[in-house]
Amino acid sequence: MAALLDDEFSGTMSPETVRRSLSGACFTHKKTHRDKDYRNSILNKEKRRQYVVELYRQIGMGKSKSEERAVENNTTGKGKNIHVIACVSERGLEYHESRFVSFKAVDCNAFIERLLHHIAQSDDINEIVLVVDSAQCHYSVENIMRDDDFDAATILKLGPYSPMLNPIENVFSTYKSAVKCFLARNRAATRQVPPSSTIVEQRSRFLEIAADLILREVMTVKLCSSCSRHTAAYHVMVWMGLTCL
Secondary structure, eight states, rough: OOOHHHHHHHHHHHHHHHHHHHHHHHHOOOOOOOOOOOTTTHHHHHHHHHHOOOOOOOHOOOOOTTTTTOOOOOOOOOOOOOOOEEEETEEEEEEEEEESSSSOHHHHHHHHOOOOOOOTSSGGGOEEEEEESSOOGGGTEEEEEEEETTSEEEEOOOOOTTTGGGGHHHHHHHHHHHHHHHHHHTTHHHHOOOOOOOHHHHHHHHHHHHHIIIHHHHHOOOHHHHHHHHHHHHHHHHHHHHHHH
């Protein structure tokens, strides 16, 4: 039939288009579905619309005196956050540190120097290829290569919006989930503050446990190797210039 239509109208008609048109013109014998004739009446539609409008109004708006801003005060932070800095490879966790203070470019360069010193104890520094993303703290990592001790190593920088090419992204995602579960299970313990201590110090102790023990438990050779293989699947797509989602 598609061929007949092509000859008749001097065009190209796919068999699937013909099938859909014929199926749409057919009637089948089905079991009846009983429905209320007023389910989608004009009145009910208007009531639904009013509900949605009121719902969003309650969510996004608040009451205040005339010429005064409606402000919703949030609670302050529960304490200091801990920074966990790590390096992984297909062999598992290579090196890591944790700290409560900020982590800037100078601190990042010092960390990478300690990392390279650590890895060079067991591997040839000429074979070391360090991959970093486009985070702000990584903007001056090339300066490390000027040192004679590290000039044999290689540093590769990922382009922006390229987490699919960085295996540590999935590794840290698994680690963060484990930390959240650990803190949720020990929520009561974090609130049992010992004498001569504060809740911030008590919470910091549990964060230190999460930054060390849980990190070693989660970042196994199996997980790191799996994430590396998953990342390699995108290499062909990047090489061919395809879109990576």
